[in-house]
Amino acid sequence: MAGTTRSGPGAIRVRPGEIELNADRRDDERITLVIVNTGDRPVQIGSHLHLPDANPALDFDRDAARGFRLDIPSGTSQRFEPGASRRLDAVALRGLRLVPGIRIARTDEGELDGPHRP
Numbered sequence: 001m002a003g004t005t006r007s008g009p010g011a012i013r014v015r016p017g018e019i020e021l022n023a024d025r026r027d028d029e030r031i032t033l034v035i036v037n038t039g040d041r042p043v044q045i046g047s048h049l050h051l052p053d054a055n056p057a058l059d060f061d062r063d064a065a066r067g068f069r070l071d072i073p074s075g076t077s078q079r080f081e082p083g084a085s086r087r088l089d090a091v092a093l094r095g096l097r098l099v100p101g102i103r104i105a106r107t108d109e110g111e112l113d114g115p116h117r118p
Helices: none
Strands: 030-037 043-046 068-070 077-080 085-092
Touching: 030 077, 077 085
Parallel strands: none
Antiparallel strands: 030 085, 043 077, 068 085
């Protein structure tokens, strides 16, 4: 496995200091959730997943999480082992806070059902 270089192709150059994620978010655009994996397999939530659309094995207040995503760096995720629980911060999605098409199922009558019905 190649090491990290400080110069030349592939170099990683980092500016000194710290960056606060989502520093421009107001208090009403932030929530804290307790999420529990009630399933028998590990589950991950990616950085930009609309939280109510997360795996059904994860137990948390989906109504409160409508229009929110995890407050973690872009491209990362949080993993929940079976039975694991975590308290995590979330931030509001920008814009209309609508995320159509991720989890829509059909009812027994064949009608579309889900958080964002057409």
